[in-house]
């Protein structure tokens with residue numbers, strides 16, 4: 001197949017993959033994701049393309065001129081979402097041996113909405129040729145910009161990442177109430193975010209069995225029930241439940257927004273997924289794991 005020329009925008013530090021896809025789309029005068037993928041496929045000279053033979057994230061790394069593994073390490077949230085692996089060898093995030101996983105999970109979201117910082121957007125507009133969505137701002141539980149110390153804004157508009165974040169300044173508002181300031185001064189929240197940042201930056205996943213053992217040992221030593229089997233039919237005291245510790249440790253507004261399972265929790269009630277070891281069902285269990293680790297360990301390093 002004849003190679004097609006296309007405009008290849010510069011990818012910016014920490015730009016999330018979908019934001020770059022949007023830049024490729026807009027700069028090439030296209031209107032949607034499908035036509036942008038079609039252009040990248042043609043430009044790469046791939047015949048009989050399927051998402052499994054050349055995952056979209058791999059096409060993007062080719063357009064950006066950044067090899068796959070560094071592209072995934074710097075521009076994808078896969079490192080966070082696949083931080084813990086139960087049934088795969090811990091091969092690096094972005095390794096092309098893992099195309100099946102890259103095609104299905106390569107570019108999924110970490111949050112229900114798209115988050116941005118107005119000050120970052122304004123700085124982009126004066127220093128760069130476009131504003132962009134940052135991967136860092138999509139970490140669950142983060143509601144302020146670590147650089148500018150202002151509240152993040154968010155939009156649940158469809159395909160928001162494909163547009164420029166500057167398009168959403170007028171239609172979004174800052175978070176209501178003072179719960180963001182309260183979360184920002186909470187040490188447990190900061191510990192949770194430090195763990196999430198370490199996971200998103202990790203180059204390979206951790207084996208679920210090792211994480212599970214480390215947390216179980218820590219939980220048991222501190223007097224908490226850590227195995228679901230020990231909870232079934234047992235008379236469990238509130239003080240033996242990790243969910244109770246989490247409930248009393250984190251600011252309520254932050255906790256119930258981020259983990260809705262805590263909205264209706266009553267004293268002594270077991271929270272599925274936290275009070276038994278079902279945290280590590282595989283991909284996308286990272287946030288729960290980080291939450292549990294942040295109450296059992298004094299720091300992200302530990």
Ligand SMILES: [Zn+2]
Pocket residue numbers: 117118119120121145146147148149
């Ligand atoms: Zn900012």
